[in-house]
């Protein structure tokens with residue numbers, strides 16, 4: 001099939017290259033000329049495991065091209081995916097201006113039957129608005145709209161494209177359903193379930209899924225405080241809960257809370273949608289509040305154990321989670337800013353997020369190795385649970401720090417071993 005993806009970010013690029021690898025001819029379109037030029041030269045604009053190899057292969061075999069023109073890019077396409085950003089608006093709702101701008105452009109340049117698919121995370125009712133917007137442009141051809149939310153995890157995005165837990169597709173007629181079946185036939189053959197729903201249910205499924213995962217994180221973070229006050233261990237509590245097959249173990253790790261480009265904004269957008277529809281949103285208000293508090297409480301934990309004024313603090317991990325360079329809404333940003341406001345000097349290391357971090361956090365020293373960040377620092381603060389930090393010898397950490405003090409926001413070390421190694425070791429809920 002001939003497909004195009006408008007918006008070549010984390011979602012658009014991975015989806016585009018994945019669909020090309022399934023055998024389709026794909027054009028990835030973006031208004032960001034620099035991004036498209038980079039991609040044409042084989043330079044990846046984002047860090048994602050396995051992405052470059054698969055982009056290179058599909059470009060070489062002629063199935064994947066890049067363009068800055070919607071008109072050119074969609075002209076031969078049977079299906080057009082909209083995968084532009086839907087950032088948070090001032091009132092918490094999803095800002096749909098990029099989606100609607102793309103819908104206008106599609107409407108103006110529609111030259112034959114196409115299925116227009118919203119892949120961006122959008123509030124219930126948006127696909128209908130996309131449809132109305134396209135019609136308003138006096139579109140010259142027939143079209144259908146569909147909703148196909150994305151569930152990939154940054155850091156495992158390529159793998160998730162090929163082996164998703166499920167693919168959700170919202171359609172309102174058989175013709176669009178048949179087209180979308182063909183798009184994902186290569187994944188369906190591997191036995192992965194494709195769930196066809198009505199369009200509105202599909203839109204709601206995306207927010208419901210992210211909000212549920214965020215709820216689990218905030219739930220366990222809420223209990224971590226009780227563990228701290230009473231002397232319990234949240235990792236044991238999580239394990240004990242998770243062994244119940246009705247609950248399961250995933251997304252039950254206490255820490256400094258969720259960040260990233262999805263959970264924070266999607267929880268807030270669902271809060272707003274529920275409010276606008278006169279529905280109770282109190283659970284999600286609490287989820288959001290617990291998450292914000294978690295960062296503040298971590299800073300309090302640090303500053304009540306060390307007067308950071310004039311001290312050097314080493315930070316390990318800047319990205320909002322491991323295996324990604326994405327800094328959007330990363331807890332490290334708030335934590336570093338708070339420590340700097342209290343007079344701390346910061347030396348930070350992240351395996352891949354440094355370039356993106358530099359655009360957001362200024363006035364700190366970026367180090368190219370974890371050990372470099374520790375040299376003469378007065379404490380180590382762990383903000384992201386990169387695997388490489390887990391295997392570093394305590395003796396190597398201790399020999400570099402001025403004082404043996406670790407604040408572990410991700411519970412990556414065993415507290416007993418850390419204390420045996422001579423550290424004052426403070427973590428979350430243990």
Ligand SMILES: NC(=O)c1ccc[n+]([C@@H]2O[C@H](COP(=O)([O-])OP(=O)(O)OC[C@H]3O[C@@H](n4cnc5c(N)ncnc54)[C@H](O)[C@@H]3O)[C@@H](O)[C@H]2O)c1
Pocket residue numbers: 006007008009010011012029030031032035083084085086098101102119120121122150151152153154261262
């Ligand atoms: N990042 C994730 O892990 C993830 C996962 C699931 C869903 N989503 C959702 O997918 C959507 C995209 O997220 P992302 O992280 O890929 O965003 P992103 O910011 O990485 O990419 C969006 C891209 O769209 C481009 N764009 C904006 N307006 C355009 C236009 N008019 N024409 C062409 N291109 C345009 C931007 O230049 C940018 O490259 C969002 O709705 C997000 O909530 C993201």
